[in-house]
Amino acid sequence: MAKRRRNSKSSPSDDNSEAQTPAPDQQDKADVAEPPTSSAAIEASSVATSNALASFPSMARILSVAVLILGIIAVGALFYKVMAGFFVPLFLAALLVVIFRPVHQWFGHRLNGRQRMAALATTGTVLLVVLLPIVFLISVATSQFTAMVSHVNFADLSSGLDRAREQLGVSLPYAEQFRRLDVLADTLDQPDEPDVELPHLEMQKRTEEALTLVQFLQSEVDGPAEADLAASDAETKLQAFAAAVIQRSERTNDEVIDQVTSEEQFHRLSLSAAASIRSWMRTLLGGPFYSQIRMIANPSAEDFKDLLVRGREILQPRFVSVTSATGSFLAQTLIGMIVLIISVYFFLIDGPAMIRTLMRLSPLDDAYEERLLLEFDRTSRAVVLASVLSALAQGILASIGFWITGFDSVILLFLLTSVMALVPFLGAASVWAPCALYLAAVEERIGAAVMLAIYGAGIVSSIDNVIKVFILHGQSALHPLLALLSVLGGVKVFGPIGILVGPMVVVFLQTLLEILNHELSEREITGQPQITSTIVSKTDGE
16 A cells, blocks of 8 residues: 555655655564564463363373272172162152152141151051051951962862853863864874784774764754754765775785875875864864864863863972072061161151252252152152052952952952052953953853943943042153053063052153253254354354
C-alpha cells in the first residue's frame, strides 16, 4: 500500500511517507528484538510440555494401581466364595426390609424415633407374619403328603384307574388278548429263519393263535362296520401265511426250486399278515391315534409292576442321598433363618448408612445409583408383592374349593397352588384342573368336578388380574413370555428363590438399558448446539 501511494501522489506526500519510514538503525533494532520473542514462545511451549508430562503418573504408581486392582479382584473372589452360601437369606432380608419399610416407619413414629426399638419390633412382626406361618405350612403339608403316600392302597388305585379309564372312554375290553395279538404281529414282522423243524412249528402255532384271536376279538368287541372287512382281510392273509409256513417246513434239500423267490414271497406274506392285523386293530379300536391311546392306557400287570420296579430303582438312591443329607439340610435351613432374621434387623438400622457407603465406593454416577435403588424399591413393592399376594389369594380361594369338594390334604393343595400360581402360563389351573379330573374320572363325582372347574376358572384364576392391577397401579409389568422365561431360568440358576430373583434381574437389566439410552440421548442433545455454534462462528469469521 505504501508503495502505491508513493507512485500516485505528489512530492509532499512522498516527503511525509519518507518521514514515516523507519530509519535503517531502527529497522536493525526491530530485527534484533524479534529473536527474544520467539525464544520466549519456545520456552513457554517447553514448560507446557514438561507440565503435561508431569501430569502423567509414574511407572511405579501405575504398577502400584495395577497390583491394587489385582488384589481387589482376588479378595473379591474370596469374598464371593465366603458369602455365596448366604445369598438367598440376604436377598430375602433385603426384600422384606423394602416391603415392611412402612411398618418400620410406623413403629419409629410410635416409639418417638428410637430406631433400635423400631427395628426390633419390625423384625418381630416379620417373624410372626411371614416366617413362622411359612414354616408351619411347610411342616403340615409335609405331614399330609407323608400320610397320603403311606395310606395308598394299590388295589384301590387299580380300581380307581379302571373307573378313570371308563369315564375318559379309553377302557379296553380283553386288553390282555389285544396285547398278545400285538406281540404276535411284531413276531410276524420279523419272521425266523430256522434250519430245523421246531421253529417252523412254533411259527405255525403263532400264526394259528393270531388267527384265533382275530376271530375271537372281532366277534366279542363292538366296532364299526369297516372292522368286518378289515378282519376278513386279516384272516385271509394269516391263512395264506400259515400255508407258506407249512410249505416251507415241508421243503427238502433235494427239491429244485427258486430259493430266492421263495424267501422273498415268504417275507412278503409275513409282512402283509402283520400289517393286516394292525390295520384291523386300528379300525376296531377307533383309529390310529385313539387305538394307541387305549393300548397305552391299559398296561398289563407285568408292565405295571416293571414300571414300579424301575421307578423304585431310580428313586431309591435319591431317597438314600436325601435321607443322608437331611441333617445337613436342616442345619443349613436353620442357619439361613437365623442369618435372615439378623440381616433384617441390621438392614433396618444401618441400611441407609450401608447404601451411602456403597454409593461412595461405587464408580457409577450418583444419579444412576439412585435410579437403581428406586427401581429395586419399585420392583420389590410392585412386581414381587403383587405376585406373592396374588399367589396367596389364589391358594386361599382354591383351598376353599378343595375343602368344599371333599379333599383331605387342603394345606398341601394350598401350598402347591400358591407355588404354581407364581409360574406364568401354568398358574393355579395346574393344580385345580387335575383335581377336577380326579373327581370326575376316579370318584365319579361329576357335579363336584364341574363345580370345582367353574369355580377355579371363574374365580381362582381370574383374581390374579384384579390383584395385580390394584397393586401395580398402572406400572409396567413384564411381558408374559419374558416373565415365563425369567421364572424358569431363575429357578434353574438360583433354585426356588429364582421365582422372585429371575424377574428382578430382567427388570434391572431393563433399567440399565434405559439409563444407557438416556445417557446417549443427553449426549446427542448437548453435543448438537456445540457443533452448530462452531459452524456459525467459522462462517462469521470468513
